[in-house]
Amino acid sequence: MSESIRTESPGPTWFGQPRGLTILFLTQMWEIFSYYGMRTLLIYYMTKQLLFGQQHASLVFGTYVAMAYFTPILGGVIADRWLGKRRAVILGGSIMAIGHGMMAFDAWLYVALGTIALGNGLFTPSLPSQVGELYKKNDPRSGRAFNIYYVGINLGGLLAPLVCGTLGELYGWHYGFAAAGIGMLVGLVIYVWGGRYLPASAPVRRTDPSARADLRDYKSTLMLLLAVGLAVTVFRAAYEQLGNTVALWIDSGVDRAAAGVVIPMTWFQSLNPFFVFLLTPFLLAIWRARSRSGSEPASMRKMSIGALVIALAYLLLALLTSLAGPAQVHWLWLVLFFGVFTLGELYILPTGLGLFARLAPPGHGATTVAAWFLAIFSGSLAAGAAGTLWSVMGHGAFFLCLAGLAALAALLLFLLEPLAARIEAQRAASSDAT
Numbered sequence: 119m120s121e122s123i124r125t126e127s128p129g130p131t132w133f134g135q136p137r138g139l140t141i142l143f144l145t146q147m148w149e150i151f152s153y154y155g156m157r158t159l160l161i162y163y164m165t166k167q168l169l170f171g172q173q174h175a176s177l178v179f180g181t182y183v184a185m186a187y188f189t190p191i192l193g194g195v196i197a198d199r200w201l202g203k204r205r206a207v208i209l210g211g212s213i214m215a216i217g218h219g220m221m222a223f224d225a226w227l228y229v230a231l232g233t234i235a236l237g238n239g240l241f242t243p244s245l246p247s248q249v250g251e252l253y254k255k256n257d258p259r260s261g262r263a264f265n266i267y268y269v270g271i272n273l274g275g276l277l278a279p280l281v282c283g284t285l286g287e288l289y290g291w292h293y294g295f296a297a298a299g300i301g302m303l304v305g306l307v308i309y310v311w312g313g314r315y316l317p318a319s320a321p322v323r324r325t326d327p328s329a330r331a332d333l334r335d336y337k338s339t340l341m342l343l344l345a346v347g348l349a350v351t352v353f354r355a356a357y358e359q360l361g362n363t364v365a366l367w368i369d370s371g372v373d374r375a376a377a378g379v380v381i382p383m384t385w386f387q388s389l390n391p392f393f394v395f396l397l398t399p400f401l402l403a404i405w406r407a408r409s410r411s412g413s414e415p416a417s418m419r420k421m422s423i424g425a426l427v428i429a430l431a432y433l434l435l436a437l438l439t440s441l442a443g444p445a446q447v448h449w450l451w452l453v454l455f456f457g458v459f460t461l462g463e464l465y466i467l468p469t470g471l472g473l474f475a476r477l478a479p480p481g482h483g484a485t486t487v488a489a490w491f492l493a494i495f496s497g498s499l500a501a502g503a504a505g506t507l508w509s510v511m512g513h514g515a516f517f518l519c520l521a522g523l524a525a526l527a528a529l530l531l532f533l534l535e536p537l538a539a540r541i542e543a544q545r546a547a548s549s550d551a552t
Contacts, residue, residue: 136252139263141312143270146245148305149211150274152218155282155298156234157183158387161365163291168224172366173506179362180502182231187494189239194247194488196240203244204313210240211306218299222292243488247475251317264472268464269398272391274301283384336479339541343474343486345534346421347493350470353425353527354497355504356432356520360390360459362501363508363516364435371439371513373446386452393460401464417473418538422531424465429524431459432517440514462524466531473538477545 160182164175197206217233220226249263278298286294365387368374374381408414415423434455438447471490478486504523508516 137315138252138312138317139249139266141308141315142245142248142252143267145207145305145309145312146267147270147274148301148308149214149241149245150271151278151281151301152214152274152298152305153186153234153238153278154275154387155278155301156218156221156295157361158279158283158365158384159286159291159294161362162369162384163286164227165366167291168227172509176362176505176508177502178231180358180498180500180505182235183358183361184495184498184502185232185235186238187242187491187498189235190243190488190491191239191495192488193239193241194243194485197244198482198485201240203248204316206240206244207309208306210237210242210244211302211309213237214241215299215302215306218295218302221295221299242491243485246471247478247487248317249475264468264475265398265402265464268468268471269394272394274391276388276391276395279384279387283387284382287382287384338537339477339479339545342534342537342541343477343489346418346470346473346531346538347489347496349421349425349527349530349534350466350490350493351497351500352523352530353428353466354494355500356523356527357428357463358498358501359505359520361387362505366508367435367439367513368452371442371446372449372452374449376449381449386449386456389453389456390460390463393457394464397457397461397464416535416539417469417542418531418535420469421466421473422528422535424462424467424469425524425528425531427462427465428459429462429521429528431455431462432521432524434458436514436517436521439517440512477541 161175161179164170164178165172170178193206193210197203201209214234214237217230217235217237220230220233223230246264246267249267253263278301282294282297284294285297286292365383368386369383372383372386374383405414434451438451471487474486474490504519507519
């Protein structure tokens with residue numbers, strides 16, 4: 119039987135979920151540790167050690183993030199058709215580890231970033247696309263599996279600034295980059311060891327017509343996913359400023375003094391994943407309660423709410439910077455910003471990833487998940503371009519523009535809700551019939 123139409127759950131459970139979810143959870147956690155460990159340092163490394171100008175550094179940052187999410191488009195196809203997901207994860211992770219090693223040399227910056235992006239193309243779409251295959255059809259646990267998986271992602275994101283950021287900021291940027299590379303290797307070891315708990319990963323051959331869907335039968339689904347991708351592109355132009363211009367503002371515009379010491383600027387990047395841990399259990403409990411009463415918001419409504427909440431977070435920064443003028447903003451306001459920002463993120467990002475994985479045509483699982491990363495690619499390019507405005511306009515006005523972008527994305531997602539509801543209902547009816 120093809121992996122794309124698997125209906126059996128493999129083996130016993132850990133923590134009430136298939137054991138494979140824990141393996142994927144930990145693998146992704148360490149990959150995110152390596153990615154965000156390097157990314158936390160990148161804008162500071164370029165502006166403080168390599169002495170890049172702000173506009174050039176923002177463009178390099180945005181282009182790198184974009185390429186890290188462009189290569190999965192090709193990587194997903196390669197995994198689905200030739201390598202299989204498991205070999206794609208192992209090969210991609212190995213290439214990324216080599217790229218992190220290259221970060222030890224200043225002159226190799228662009229080659230290192232390109233190598234990491236290349237490996238990410240194989241790794242990123244192949245790992246989350248295995249989550250849904252761990253569950254039987256109509257398993258009630260599967261609907262929120264991506265929220266649990268998202269917590270794993272953010273555990274790595276929480277540790278990365280504290281470990282890599284501290285090493286880089288206090289002892290030297292290359293020590294931080296080295297720690298990020300070690301994290302990637304740890305993730306690979308866990309994945310290889312835990313392979314026994316994962317679904318089969320042979321590629322789906324073109325000669326197996328029963329295993330691959332005719333995409334013409336999924337025209338409306340693909341059009342929906344394209345439209346969602348365009349809305350997410352607009353959203354990411356604002357969202358991706360967190361590691362770019364917001365990081366620069368933390369360095370220069372935030373009073374980081376506390377109890378006689380100055381809080382390292384990289385530590386604040388841990389607030390986002392910290393709030394993921396804090397808020398996710400409450401959101402899941404609320405959604406479970408609303409599901410039992412039949413009032414849980416649909417996927418598109420959740421995503422629209424999330425983009426709107428992100429807009430409110432940036433409105434807060436616009437107000438604070440405008441009122442502060444040349445003075446610095448107290449760091450406690452930054453904590454509030456991250457709390458609001460993360461609440462919005464939890465509504466939109468895991469929901470969107472789950473939507474793409476859930477609506478993937480049979481035999482195109484990794485490719486469809488890769489399409490989600492296409493929206494991140496285009497949004498990151500837009501974020502890099504938007505970041506160049508940081509040094510040519512007032513900070514309050516800049517944050518207000520970001521709020522406007524997030525609000526526009528919220529409107530677009532809201533308008534797509536009727537189409538999404540109809541398609542999801544059709545897919546559910548089709549699944550019940552089979």
